[in-house]
Amino acid sequence: MRHLFISPRNSLLANWTAAFESASVSALVSDVHIAQTDVSMFWLHADANSHEWLKASISEILAGFPNAKTVVLANVPNQAEAALALGLGAVGYCHAYSDAAVLLAVESVVMHGGIWLGQDLLQHLIGVSRQLIAVPSTAVTAALELLTPRERDVAQQASIGLSNKEIARELNITERTVKAHLSASFERLGVKDRLQLALILNGKS
């Protein structure tokens, strides 16, 4: 079983390598060279708003490696993208920062012929009956653990709607420092602005 990560940023996230030490990463599907008949797993790291890339990549995988399973790892998961991915032939869709244990569970599920969806998406599909029951979101905590303590402070303030100036006042630092922590947070989580950061830290996709 080979795990092939396809990420536009060509870098592996820590949770991926924790789950699959033999993981390899490429920027493009066409860079992958394995036997057509190999039963492998492709993990597509969907950067924000990369629908076109996603479409092309899944098609390319299906055409080139019919025995492979494709799972989409979304930085900013949303139902429309999940529907798109599954419609194209992916067998899994989950948060890019799901921790290693979850990724192993995903592997197990899809390798047994199942389809993986995050709990949020599934619960929307099934109904709202269980939404009253508090379920700690693993994706949110996993994302938070990628940040340093100070970055976490700043990111959480930004995620509830405060401006840089307000955060600076709140934390007794300069606005410049707030920007530094936020930029670092964007980088670490692979998002492009504070709104996408907020979507992740609010567990909303």
Add this chain to the structure above:
Amino acid sequence: MRHLFISPRNSLLANWTAAFESASVSALVSDVHIAQTDVSMFWLHADANSHEWLKASISEILAGFPNAKTVVLANVPNQAEAALALGLGAVGYCHAYSDAAVLLAVESVVMHGGIWLGQDLLQHLIGVSRQLIAVPSTAVTAALELLTPRERDVAQQASIGLSNKEIARELNITERTVKAHLSASFERLGVKDRLQLALILNGKS
């Protein structure tokens, strides 16, 4: 982690014990004696035509052991029963004779907050998802009703993280028009920027 099998026939199946050697079995939920706060898994062995028993048992588990996860093992799986079980609060539904590896996968999934469904059932759900999807909370719908149809379109795109330019492309209008609709939306909802708008429309504020 304790695995508690509830079977009217009060006997363990071989695949269960293969997966969880410490499994214990009872005939009734009320026979179970564990701490209320224990995080355990209940596996309900649903005989054919045991809907009433299933309903009562799941309710009893939810009431008595709020931290436990409930999975239904069906002798003769069918979608109606699956829908019933999940509607009542079960987090998994699978064949009673699934092999041990699958049961372990189920455990992993539900313990990470996921929901387990067989492939065909899941695909059925995904097929009808367009109708079920997105039943927003009343606060969210109330907010949306304050907006004109076009403002709603734009606001929702902004709330999932798109920039003005991206929204403009998506809706085939100019960026200027996007700004106009967003400004109007801010005004109507009494917020100052797109992040606060997103918090409202995502039910996070």
Add this chain to the structure above:
DNA sequence: TCTTCTATTGTCCTTTAGGACAATATCAAT
């Protein structure tokens, strides 16, 4: 001790967001 990570702040710059102050066209209701 040396290195790495973290926290802090600086300047300069470009892009994006949002408001001010408009005009024009359509459509429905009065």
Add this chain to the structure above:
DNA sequence: ATTGATATTGTCCTAAAGGACAATAGAAGA
């Protein structure tokens, strides 16, 4: 026919956000 709400787009402007390219200092580990 006139009014009002909606949808569209324009220019000009300010402020906020975010990146580039830094420096400095402390703390923790190898």
